[in-house]
Structures are given as C-alpha cells and as structure tokens.
Amino acid sequence: MVKELIENAIDAGANSVEVLLENGGKKLIEVRDDGCGMSADDAELALERHATSKIREFDDLARVRTLGFRGEALPSIASVSRFSLTTFDRSNNHAIEIECDPLTGERKARPAARDRGTTVVVRELFENVPARRKFLRSADSEFRSIVTVVSSYALPLPSRAFRLQHNGRLALDLPPALSLRDRVVQVLGSDAEPYLSEIDESYDSKRASGYVTRGIRFGSRRNQFFFVNGRLVRDRVLTHAANRAAEAFDFDGHPAIVLFLDVDPNSVDVNVHPAKTEVRFRDSGSIHVVVEQSIRRALGGAEEGAELLVKSTPSLIPMQIFDAPTHPQFTPLFQRQAIVQPPTQMATAVEEPPALGDLAGRVIGQYRMSYILIDTPNGLRLVDQHAAHERVLFDRYLRRIVRHEPISQQLLTPILFEIGAAESAVLESHVEELRGVGFDIERFSGNAFAISAVPPELVRNDVQSFLLKLIDASIEERSPHVARVRVRRRRDGPAHRGAAGVIESVCLPPRPADHRRHQASRY
Template identity: 35%
Template sequence: MSRIQLLNPRLANQIAAGEVVERPASVVKELLENSLDAGATRVDLDVEAGGVKLIRIRDNGSGIDKDDLPLAMSRHATSKIRELEDLEKVISLGFRGEALASISSVARLTLTSATDQSNSGWQVSCEGRDMQASVKPAPHPCGTTVEMRDLFFNTPARRKFLRTEKTEFSHLEEVVKRLALSRYDVAFHLRHNNRVVHSLPPAANQLEQERRLSRVCGPAFLENALHIETEAAGLKLWGWVALPTFSRSQADMQHFFVNGRMIRDKLIAHAIRQAYRDVLFHGRHPAFVLYLELDPSIVDVNVHPTKHEVRFRDGRTVHDFIFRSLHRLLAEVRPDDQVNSARLEQQQQPAEIAPQQAPISFRSGQSQPQISEGEVREQLQGYTALQSRAPTPPAFPSAAPRPVMDDNDAEIPPLGYALAQLKGVYILAENAHGLVMVDIHAAHERITYERMKTARDSQSIRSQPLLVPMTLAVSEREAACAENSSDMFAQLGMRVERVGEEALVVRELPVLLANSDVEQLVRDVLSDFMEYGSSDRMLAHIDEILATMACHGSVRANRKLTLPEMNALLRDMEATERSGQCNHGRPTWVQVSLPELDKWFLRGQ
C-alpha cells in the first residue's frame, strides 16, 4: 500500500458529497431546508433541465452576515449547534454543516445574501483545488439566493448515472411537495424551464391547508380523507388519513413528519400498517399525510446522513399512540360520515318471512351481541344448512311499505331505504343524495366479523394447554426478551417460559390457534417484541380465523331477502365499525349522486 496522506479539501468534499448529493433533488432538499431554517416565509425555485443545468433558490429569510459567508462554504461549519448536548434537542432541519461544501465540490455554486442590518449584499463562491472562498459585493435584499449550475461537471462518472430530465425533475418536484406539506406557513413557487409548475400561497387555517393538500396530493385524496387531531402523553398527532377504499398499489402517497421533518421510520410504518390491518385489501397501501409533534429531546434525528430516519427514546409509547389513534379513527367511520347526512335513531322494521325461508339475524341499534365460540359454531351450522336450500322467490310485504322519500326530510337514514335486490347480490337503496348500492355478502361479512371481535374482546382470549409442551432453541437475547415479556404473552393467550440460557418452552396457546405453526408464531412475536415493543401477530392470526368464519357465516349470493331484511342490514351497517369495507378490504357500498345520474342520461345538456 502507498503511504498515508491527507486528502485535499476538494476531494474530501467530493467524497462527502456522495452521501449528501445523489441527484438534483438532493441539492434542492438541502438548500430548501437551509431556507426554512433561516425563517423564510417565501421560497422561489427556478430549475432548468431537471435541475442538472440550473437550480436557483431565493428566500426572504434572515440572510448570512458578510463575515460568515466564507465559513458557510466550509465543511462542518454551522450556526445550528454549538456543543454535543445540542444534538439532543435539534429543532432545525439541517445541522451537520456539510451541504454547501459538498454541493460546491461537484457543481458551480454561488451564494448571495444580505441581512437586515447590512447596507448591501455579498456573494461568495469557491474556486480551485483547495476550494478557496472569494467574497465580493452584490446587490441583494434581505435573504439568500443560492445558484447551482452544471451538477457533476467535474465528476463525469457520477453524471452518467443521472436519469432523463423528466425523471430527475419528478424526483425534484416530489421534494418540493413534501417540504410544502411540512410548512403551511411558507409560500412555495416552482418553475421548470421558465414554466410555472407550482405556486402555493401560505395556508393559515385548516381550509387553506386542505386547499394546498389538494393541489399537492390531488383532490381525490382530500375527498377520501379523514382529519385527525389528538394528544396524549406529551404526543400530538394531526393530519389526514385516507379511507381504506382509497388505497394505493404502491406506497407513493405516504407523508409522515416528526416535528416538521419528513421521515421514513420502520416503527411508525408498522404502527400505521397495523391500524389498517383488517380494512385494507391485500397488497394495497394506505395513503396519509400525518404530523407528529413531541419534545425534541426524546427523539434522535442524527441517525442517518440524509436524516430520513429517527430514533425515539420510548418507541413503544410512540408506536401505541399512533396505532390506537388511527385504529380508533378508522373504526369510528360510519356511512353518515361519508354521505354527510344526519344520523338518526335506528328503528328496526318488522320482518315478514317468506315461506320456506329462514330469517337472517340482522340486528339494528348500537349494541353488539355477546356470543361465545360455541354459539358461533352453531350459527355456522345453521348458515351451512341455509346455503344448501334452493333460493326461494322474494316476498315483499305490503304491510310494511317503504317510507316516502323527501329530499328535505331530516329523518332519512344515511344509507336510505331499500328499493330492490339486484341478481341476489346487491341492494339498491334510495337516500337523500341519490342511489346507494350495497354488496350484501361483503356488508354482512363485516357486521358478523365485528360482532365476533366484540365477543372475543369482552370474554378475553381463551387458551388451552398443549398436550406436549414445545421447546424452542433461541438466542440468549430472545430468551431474555421472552422472560421479560411473559405478561404480554399472557394477554395474547400464550404461556411461554424460559427454561435455560437459550431455551424456551411453550405451554399454552389460544384455542383458535391450536393448529397453527407454533414455533414460527412464537419466533415472529418475539421478533416484534424486540423491534417494536409489542406484537399484534397473535390477534392478527385470530382475526384471520374469525374473518374466515364470518365469511362463511354471511349471506351468500342469490340469497333472496325481503325489504325489511334489506333495511335491517342497512341499519346494521350504519351502526357497525368499519362497515365501509369487508374483511378483505373491498368496499361494501357506493353512493351515486343525482348529478352523477343526470350525467349518465345527459339531463340538463
């Protein structure tokens, strides 16, 4: 090997740029974060050729003093921290002091700035092998303008990895969108090749925030979003989460901010995924824009050079707070929330049963029945017998006519009243807004499933001893975790004991999981305990079994219903949690408004 020597400043900065500057979007992120840290309330961004040829960012922040301009272009120079203890309560977006030096080593960078105390502006740029900073006067109002030209002009090996102009600008635009969502009090203006792409004024209230949200994420997101704002244990969560029916094929509309910083964190992602667990179609991803606010001293943002990852001092508390907040929000969604109609007291209509047709156990009202596992199995046997019968013709009772609909009638329930049954699969109903179509099986499946979960929660999880206890070989860390988590195992209906330095024995399991893969289940739960401080795998497996039972115990296709039975199902849907989706995440009903119907038939055109 050759002799050890110091790297020259330019080469050292170019190496550091490998962590900070990946593409034009990386430059924009660093420079915009500096503008926001400087207190800017307006940021103007001009880009050419996807950001490769030119990136110019101008802000009205506090500016940089003339004497500090050379330092601003140096490595490890920052105004945001002074000592190690400051890292424990970082509130600024940037603080490493590497961005400007790294960018200037791989592009032509000039910085012009002025403070409100200075009589004129000054401009700094770095030149030569040793990156000597040169300062000269330049007219400029209070604030800063950073201009970067010809990215990677001196590192062609890295420039060849850049994508097309369209792709690079797409990444750059996404950075601007995310920062625009992080700071509603700041105006953002973006131009690409002299064409205005975004012009976002400040948003001072929720209405203006939602207007910006609609322009950044699209109006469809806002139309399907629920607003949340909750606080507990020094944590505050607010923002918007989309209904499960507005799921995505990829995780491209997931924005989470911690104290204004956009992050991607496994613990938070797990909590959100857990909240959506039994309302999201398999393979789909939820959409959300959420903000978590907490004391900066209990979160470490100095985990990764890009600062996308964080570490919480009490991760379990944060995880449970996010999960419970979103789980409760999604559970409370009712049809009246979605059709924006007044909720009324539910009245069960009398049901007339057609000859040779057994009644269906729909129940109106808010209360949920308490049923045991034995009763569930008895119901399943009854449903199996019911499905074996041939469909009988429907009997529409004349004694219980459908109420006359009046658009101004405040007594109309959210899902309205049944008109007919289509092909034995759908209910057609009329409400104050127009036509409601309900998937009978999917809706009844959710109702049955929620009743089963309510019974499970009220009676606790029943467990049974294993005929032959199972011994597992684990690591010493896993064994210690299991020993410390015995109470959590007990809450899940399991008894797991430590019998050696690297050995566990499983003595009890939930009744419904008697035929599961015990070893894999215990290992998965232990993995969750060590990573997230909790686990929902046991309940997830139990819920999967209950969902299957509910599916088999629900109304099947071609089952003819009477009008009272259909109306009873609609009332049950209005009183049941998560009734907008079946157990597999599919929608259970859709609303077709009168204006939509008019368009179909070209009325008024």
C-alpha cells in the same frame, strides 16, 4: 441536494421558497428564499466544513429542532459544482455574493444587490467528478424526485409559499394556504378533499395529528408522508403502524396519510442517517401504538377508535426485556452437535409456452364462451380469446407509437382531470409524449388538465384512472417514457383495457401476450 437547500431556507424563517431547475437540476439548481439572510462574515464561514450556527452547545445535539445542523451541505455542494451564494441580512449596506470554483477551490467575494434573504445557484453538478455524474438519473427522473421533495416540505408549512420552475415553465405552485387541510388538498388534489378524515391523538408527551383519506385509495404509498417534530422521515415503525391500521379495513389500495408526530426531542435521535431521513425512537413500542390507533380511529370513526384506545392502552406499559446468559452455567455430559446438511440446489422448472407455429386449422367452436377451439394438423389448440384480443390491440397500438401515427377519438365533452400539485407537475412533463400516443391534453388551470381526445382503446374506459396509473408508474419506476412503459409492461395499458369481453368473437395473431399470459395451448 435540493432537500438540503430547502431545509436551510426553512430554518432561516423564509415565507417564500422558489426552486428553479434546468435539465432536471443537472444543469442548474437555484433556490431563492426571503429568510433572515446572513452577514458577510457568516456567509464566508458557512462554506467551511462543519461550520454551523444552529448548534451552540453540546446539549443542543440531543434536542435539535432545526432541520439542518451539521454544517455539511453548502461546502459539499460547492466542492462538486459551479457554486454561488448571494445573501443579505440588512446588517450591511449591500448583499454579498460568493462564487466557488470546484476545480481550484478558489472563492471570490464581491458586493451584490438583492432583498433580504439568500439565493444559492448550483451549475453543472458533478462537473469535476465524472464518475459520480454518470450515475445521475435521467432529467425526468431527477425532476420527479425534486417535485416530491418540494411538495413534501410544503405540507407542514401551510402559511409559506413554494414554487418550482423547470426549464422556464412553472411546474409547481403552492401559495400560502389558510389551514393545514387546505395545504393537504393542494398537494393531494381537490378530489381527495371530501374523503379527508382528521387525525388527532395524544398520549403522555406524544401527539399524532394530520389527515388520512377515507373512501378513496391510491395504487401506491407515494401519498403517505410522515413527519417527526416537523422533519420529513422514512421510518419502519411509522410505516408498519400505518399499514397495520389500514389493513384492518377492507379497502383496495392505500390511503393517503399526512401524519405529524410530536415527541420530546430527547426521545428521538435524528442523527442516525447522513440525509437525516431516518430516526430512532427511545420507546418505539408506544410510538407504534399511538400512530396505529390514531389512524384507525380516523378511518373507522369515533366508536371504533374509542374501542381501540381501550384495547391498546395496556400495550403502552413499557416491557422489561431480560437478556438470557450467553453461555450455559453447566457442561453437559455428552456434547451433541447438530449435523447440518448444506441446502441442495433444486432445479426450478420454468414452464415455457409451447411454440405455436402456424395456427392454420378449422375453428370447431367455443368453450364456455371464453376459449376458441381450433383443430390443427398438430392437434387441438385452445386459444384464450381475451389474451388474443389483447395481442391484436397491443400490436396495433405499438405500431402507431413506432410509426408516430397517433389516432385520437374526439370526446363530445372534454374531461376535466384535476389532481394534486406534485402529480400535475409529473403529468405536465409527459404531456408531449401523451399527445404522441393519441391524447389531446393541456393544462386548464392550476392543477387541472382538459382532455378533449383520447386513444380509441380508451373511449369506453376510465381515462382518469388510467392517467393516475401512468403517473404512479412514472414516479415509482422512474421511467422517462411513462406511456410506453405502461403499454409494454402493465396489464392496465390501453390494449388490456380495450380488449373484448369473454362473449365477443375476435381474430388473433399466433403470438403470446405481452404480459406473459399464454394465448394458446396445445392438446
């Protein structure tokens, strides 16, 4: 929904787009812009289904350049929420405000005051459709999705300003940037700036441009953005080409990619998905090659890129595919039919860890400085020393969370943690939770946070890497309790990071580790 409203603002030529949310957008979504606005007649017509001013003739469908063109968003939103539209295009003496009642379908229009532009207010989303409302995700999950949408649409428009407020607090602020590179830095964070490598490749009427990070990788592909003729898309051809290019280099993780692909509008169909997030290319093979070789060239340097360009050029020749006849032109003397046996269901044996029971016994030594040997009445027990320590730290850490008794270790000098705009908005939403588990963290300035205390388990570890993984989990798993999810489900939690090395002596409780790694074995 926010996506559709932002697209309308961009199509209206807005230089500033502001989004206000309450309760993750479930209670309030308000989008303001300073675009061209609408006349009173157009505002009334905009709430009619399939009414649009962006398609003038039939051929416009094949070469559409605007982000929206179907005329479905506003009437659809108005039918499932308490909706109001205020707009002014300076053609009249005053603005017009239209309110819609989703229960009765009644519309009320009255004069209003505002500068040129449009304001759309959506309250109590799906109030009249309880079956749909109950499937909305949590407020935090919806908020994180909106942060991603706003920051994504800001990337191709560096000269325009985007702001996002959530529950009265500024969550995302992207002022106009001097260049595309500056806007990419705003979104990805200043840490990525030294590693940005420019993408610039052309072939025939196709051009790939943008940036990719060299030398810095992320734990997921959430920092990969693909635009076709300025439209944010998710396309398997583009994703596969980017993955092929990145896999050619021996790096851990995934590079950040901001790719803009400009093609002839007649060669791409943007009308194949209701949300207009998927496209179909007329010549997907050449698109794949252009994208792959442009990213490889940016990652590997000019020489490797030139070699790749030479090697890839022949593959740009369109291939002719001939369909084989469906039916044979002759009938064999003997018709053989394959006998197909249904696949048998093979029972999969699931290895269960043995019941450990009481580990009371006599420690008889260590094996390879990694395992503790215990002589018990039931036989020899081999204890994984590292997993045992993790279990102790995990229980200790979880006990503090449940009892709301966080313990913090003050740092001699605060850590300045600077991240991208979207990441900072996500982290801001979890500051109170992080404080509840032992962090002393607060926003310092812009997208930077000052960390003056951490849980004791993280004192000797990479705090910044840990927080980045928390943000990744928050965005990908869509969990409202990011810190607890990471401690319970991931081996990157404080318990795992703080566990002793293989040569340290530890004590252990007789229970299996949380990440399903067997702590003790019986022999």
